[in-house]
Amino acid sequence: EPEVTQTPSHQVTQMGQEVILRCVPISNHLYFYWYRQILGQKVEFLVSFYNNEISEKSEIFDDQFSVERPDGSNFTLKIRSTKLEDSAMYFCASSEGRTDTQYFGPGTRLTVL
Amino acid sequence: AQRVTQPEKLLSVFKGAPVELKCNYSYSGSPELFWYVQYSRQRLQLLLRHISRESIKGFTADLNKGETSFHLKKPFAQEEDSAMYYCALRDEGNQFYFGTGTSLTVIP
Numbered sequence: 001e002p003e004v005t006q007t008p009s010h011q012v013t014q015m016g017q018e019v020i021l022r023c024v025p026i027s028n029h030l031y032f033y034w035y036r037q038i039l040g041q042k043v044e045f046l047v048s049f050y051n052n053e054i055s056e057k058s059e060i061f062d063d064q065f066s067v068e069r070p071d072g073s074n075f076t077l078k079i080r081s082t083k084l085e086d087s088a089m090y091f092c093a094s095s096e097g098r099t100d101t102q103y104f105g106p107g108t109r110l111t112v113l
Numbered sequence: 114a115q116r117v118t119q120p121e122k123l124l125s126v127f128k129g130a131p132v133e134l135k136c137n138y139s140y141s142g143s144p145e146l147f148w149y150v151q152y153s154r155q156r157l158q159l160l161l162r163h164i165s166r167e168s169i170k171g172f173t174a175d176l177n178k179g180e181t182s183f184h185l186k187k188p189f190a191q192e193e194d195s196a197m198y199y200c201a202l203r204d205e206g207n208q209f210y211f212g213t214g215t216s217l218t219v220i221p
Binding site: 003004033035041042043044045048055056058091098099101102103104105106107 | 145155157158206
């Protein structure tokens, strides 16, 4: 069964550095999403992406964040200058259609030192 | 605004006992409600959604608009039900709001 994959599983970075989190959505899916979960807190929606542009984003998704589909398979989340409070689990998800079931990746744990 | 509330962080029940995981929401429009489950060391996966009105792994959830609740129920808990359960709401703008999750432990 096809799955969403994410790399790396754990990323450690210094505050102020840029990080890129990578996701490979399920191949026939058209909608892509990023969520984050700070340790002990709820899963929070960041952004959704369709047809090579952002379709919805939350207030968390500020100018520090960007998303891109650089090729036909990858979907990336870039954090331009990481802050300590960006430490969290970041989940990618994809769905066939806008209201279809979202399938989640295993997550990338980002630790900002 | 706190859209989804799961009042119980931890819930333990004995195998074979009924289980109910509570979820309340606040949203003035027409939300879609979901339950997601995360088993140990596995990814988050959809358990059920209110529009499909189906039972998955013996779990059911009914949307109660009057009480703004979407509680998850199962009449007889099994050990393999031990997991983290998240209630989620999708608003009309297709944004998802998750609850803080309830960790269910089924005691053999």
